[in-house]
Amino acid sequence: MQLDEYLSLDATALAELIERKQVTPAEVLALARQQADAVNPRLNAIISRLDEVADRRAADPKLQGPFAGVPFLIKDLDQEYRGFATSCGSRSLATDVAQRHALVTQRFLDAGLVIFGKTNTPEFGAKGVTESEYWGPARNPWNLQRTPGGSSGGSGAAVAAGIVPAAGANDGGGSIRIPAGCNGLVGLKLSRGLSPYGPQTGEPMFGMVAQGVVSRTVRDSAALLDAIIGPNPRAAYRVALPDRPFTAHITDRPGTLRIGYSTSSAITAHPHREAIAAVQQAAQLLSDLGHQVEEVEPPYDDAALARDFLTIWFAQLHRQVADIKKRTGARDNDFEADTLAMCELARSTGVLAPMQALEHINNYIQSLTTFHETHDFFLTPTLATPPLPIGATTTSHRLQSVARVMSRLRAGKVLALSGIMDELIQESLGWVPYTQLANLTGRPAINVPLHWTADRLPLGVQFVGRLGADGDLLQLAAQLEEAQPWAHRHPAAAATLD
Numbered sequence: 001m002q003l004d005e006y007l008s009l010d011a012t013a014l015a016e017l018i019e020r021k022q023v024t025p026a027e028v029l030a031l032a033r034q035q036a037d038a039v040n041p042r043l044n045a046i047i048s049r050l051d052e053v054a055d056r057r058a059a060d061p062k063l064q065g066p067f068a069g070v071p072f073l074i075k076d077l078d079q080e081y082r083g084f085a086t087s088c089g090s091r092s093l094a095t096d097v098a099q100r101h102a103l104v105t106q107r108f109l110d111a112g113l114v115i116f117g118k119t120n121t122p123e124f125g126a127k128g129v130t131e132s133e134y135w136g137p138a139r140n141p142w143n144l145q146r147t148p149g150g151s152s153g154g155s156g157a158a159v160a161a162g163i164v165p166a167a168g169a170n171d172g173g174g175s176i177r178i179p180a181g182c183n184g185l186v187g188l189k190l191s192r193g194l195s196p197y198g199p200q201t202g203e204p205m206f207g208m209v210a211q212g213v214v215s216r217t218v219r220d221s222a223a224l225l226d227a228i229i230g231p232n233p234r235a236a237y238r239v240a241l242p243d244r245p246f247t248a249h250i251t252d253r254p255g256t257l258r259i260g261y262s263t264s265s266a267i268t269a270h271p272h273r274e275a276i277a278a279v280q281q282a283a284q285l286l287s288d289l290g291h292q293v294e295e296v297e298p299p300y301d302d303a304a305l306a307r308d309f310l311t312i313w314f315a316q317l318h319r320q321v322a323d324i325k326k327r328t329g330a331r332d333n334d335f336e337a338d339t340l341a342m343c344e345l346a347r348s349t350g351v352l353a354p355m356q357a358l359e360h361i362n363n364y365i366q367s368l369t370t371f372h373e374t375h376d377f378f379l380t381p382t383l384a385t386p387p388l389p390i391g392a393t394t395t396s397h398r399l400q401s402v403a404r405v406m407s408r409l410r411a412g413k414v415l416a417l418s419g420i421m422d423e424l425i426q427e428s429l430g431w432v433p434y435t436q437l438a439n440l441t442g443r444p445a446i447n448v449p450l451h452w453t454a455d456r457l458p459l460g461v462q463f464v465g466r467l468g469a470d471g472d473l474l475q476l477a478a479q480l481e482e483a484q485p486w487a488h489r490h491p492a493a494a495a496t497l498d
Contacts, residue, residue: 001017001022001023001031003031003034003035006028007035007162007490010166010215010216010220010487011067011070011072011165011215011220011223011224012217012219012220012223014028014069014070014165015066015067015068015069015070015112018069018070025057025063025068025069025070025114026055026058026059028058028069028070028071029054029055029069029071029114031071032071032116032163032164033051033116035162035163036117036163039141039161039162040158042139042144043138043139043144043148043157043158043161044135044136044137044138044139044154045119045120045138045139045148045154045155045157045158045161045163046118046119046120046154046158046163047076047087047117047118047119047120047135047154048076048084048085049116049117050084050115050116050117050118053083053115054071054114054115054116057109057114057115063112065110065112065113066112066223067112067113067223067227068111068112069112069114070112070113070114070165071116071164072108072116072166072167073115073117073118073119073154073158073164073168074105074108074117074118074119074167074168075118075121075151075152075154075155075167075168075170076088076119076120076121077089077121077125077151077170078104078170078197078200078201078209078211079102079104079105079211080098080100080101080102080105080200081098081101081102081105082098082099082100082101083097083098084097084118085098086098086118087134087135088121088123088125089120089121089122089123089124089125089130089132089134089135090124090132090324090334090336090339091133091134091334091335092321092325092328092334093324093328094134096328098200100199100200102196102197102198102199102200103196103197103198103232103234104168104170104195104197104211104228105168108168108227111224111228119138119152119154119155119157119167119168120132120135120138120154121135121150121154122150122151123335123338123339124317124321124339125150125151125172125175126151126313126317126338126339126342127150127151127393127428128149128150128173128175128178128428128429128431129147129149129388129390129392129393130147130148130149130150130151130152130153130154130157130179131147131150131390131393132336137390137391138153138154138157140157140160140182140183140387140457141157141160141161141183141491141492142160142184142387142456142457142458142491142492143387143455143457145389145390146182146386146387146389146457147182147387147389147390148160148179148182148183148387149178149179149181149182149183149383150175150178150179151170151175151179152168152169152170152176152178152179152214153179153182155167155168155169155213155214156179156180156182156183156187157179157183159183159185159214159215159216160183160184160185160216160458160490160491165216165217165220166213166214166215166216166221166224167214168211168212168213169212169214170195170209170210170211171187171189171212171439172204172205172208172209172210172313172439173208173309173439174382174434174435174439176188176210176212176213176214176447177445177446177447177460177462178382178383178432178435178447179214180214180382180447180449181383181447181458181459181460182383182457182458183214183458184449184458184460184486184489185215185216185447185449185458185460186216186217186220186221186447186448186449186477186481187212187213187215187221187447188212188225188444188446188447188470188474188477189210189212189438189439189445189446190210190211190212190225190470191210191239191444191467191468191469191470192208192239192442192443192467193235193237193239193442194210194239194241194470195210195212195229196211196228196230197211197232197235198232198234198235199234203235203236205312205313205316205439206312206316206358207442208439208440208442211228212225212228216486217481218250218474218477218478218481219247219478221246221474221477222245222249222250222474222478223246223247225470225474226245226247229241240468242468242470242471244471246470246471246474249474249475250471250474250475250477250478252475253475253478254291254472254475254476254479256291256292257291257376257476258292258293258294258374258375259286259292259293259375259376259377259378259379259463260293260294260295260299260371260375260377260378260379261279261282261283261293261294261295261296261378261379262279262297262298262378262380263275263381264297265298265302265384265433265434266301266302267302267303267306267425267426267429268384268431271384271385272384272385272386274385274386274451274453274459275381275383275384275385275386276381278381278450278451278459278461279379279381279461281450281451282379282448282450282451283295283379285450285480285483285484286379286480289479289480296371296375296378299367299368299371300364300367300368300437302433302434303425305360305364305436305440306429306433306436307357308357308360308361308440309357309429309439309440310425310428311346311353311356311357312354312357313342314342314343314345314346315349315354317339317342317343317346318342318343318346321339321340322343332404332407332408336400337395337399337401337403337404338395338400338403340403340404340407341403341406344403344406344411344412345412346412347410347412348410348411348412349412361441364437364440364441365441368437368443369466372465372466376469377463377464377465377469377473377476378463378465379462379463380461380462381434381459381460381462382432382434382447382459382461382462383431383432383459383460384430384431384432384433384434385431386453386455387457387458387459388431393427393428395427434462435462437464438464442467443464443465443466443467444464444467444468444469444470444473445462445463445464445465446462446465446473446474447462448461448462448463448477448480448481449486450480450484450486463476463477
């Protein structure tokens with residue numbers, strides 16, 4: 001197999017060739033590394049390599065599973081690999097070696113995947129861009145001056161650049177769908193409780209985080225998600241699993257669906273014209289396929305939801321940083337200034353604010369459930385703008401210094417009175433105001449790469465479904481993929497990335 005053939009195949013096709021012994025796992029792994037060596041110095045998508053363990057797996061004649069021998073990358077956040085550090089994008093965890101695999105990592109391994117590296121992520125996954133101070137920015141292979149999104153930005157960039165056909169990702173506020181939207185990939189956030197978590201921690205972010213993948217094809221996403229979902233005896237509760245595999249679900253085509261769409265956002269008063277065009281073109285394609293499509297008012301208050309989301313996010317981040325300090329002896333200088341500011345805001349508000357925000361989740365669930373009584377899916381842009389330039393959301397050195405001083409003085413109330421929460425909403429969520437709804441409500445949502453801008457940048461659209469409609473979302477995505485294929489689209493060839 002030559003590199004150009006490797007780049008043209010998805011994980012399902014590679015697995016079939018390996019099973020038929022037309023190529024060996026070692027040969028395919030060598031091609032993945034060849035591509036990584038060619039493009040990663042400019043992308044900074046992979047931040048650590050697991051070469052020795054990958055070599056042993058690729059050479060194991062007993063390797064089995066639906067993806068036996070297929071090269072794979074995991075995210076350096078909540079996808080721990082035994083014997084290797086999981087930094088979560090932070091200097092504070094640079095030497096925090098995992099004593100056991102995360103359950104999702106074990107299930108990737110059980111599927112036969114050959115994990116040979118870990119991908120870049122912002123500190124603690126706290127931003128929609130992947131630009132940690134510790135690892136440096138990951139870059140978008142469609143344009144190296146643009147972000148690949150976050151927090152699974154390294155995985156998104158690696159898949160789009162052809163290093164691997166799919167990679168591990170997770171999503172607490174859009175962190176699968178945002179990179180998928182930025183890189184022209186498929187990315188499904190599963191319904192709450194379907195994806196595995198632990199055993200290192202309990203359910204992250206009160207159940208808002210879902211493990212998953214980003215991939216180039218719907219069938220890869222379906223099969224990889226089939227591989228990781230399943231009973232978890234260590235979970236806090238049992239969830240109803242799909243009645244049939246996702247791979248079987250996508251072989252059928254949906255009947256006539258009723259889909260409501262909107263580009264409106266109280267956070268982003270004027271979404272970019274390309275984001276609006278992406279939704280309008282998707283609506284037209286859906287109509288051409290026989291679905292009933294209509295423009296609707298957003299079924300929730302996204303300005304209130306954004307404030308509630310960040311209040312909860314800051315509270316869990318404050319707890320996480322406090323735990324790291326206690327467990328490892330890390331000091332303030334081991335954390336980014338933005339992280340310290342978020343933690344101080346959370347500390348100063350006490351327990352009432354996050355508890356109220358958690359209570360408000362029921363309002364969003366009820367509103368979205370009412371919407372789904374008359375509509376199968378809610379269609380929005382995934383991003384309000386094309387992928388941002390690198391550094392667009394970076395806090396100035398002056399404000400970083402102020403944040404460190406405020407944190408040291410425990411002056412969170414002063415920070416709150418300054419209006420910084422509104423600034424953080426605009427900075428963090430202003431370009432991605434559509435994705436947090438699915439996390440707070442536990443609903444499934446998928447990015448489908450249907451649109452490229454005039455500058456050849458991907459700009460996906462998002463569908464949000466009813467609780468448990470994961471297979472239906474994949475089924476619709478498969479129909480759209482058949483009608484308007486995208487997997488053949490690649491960024492600049494490895495040799496000419498500039």
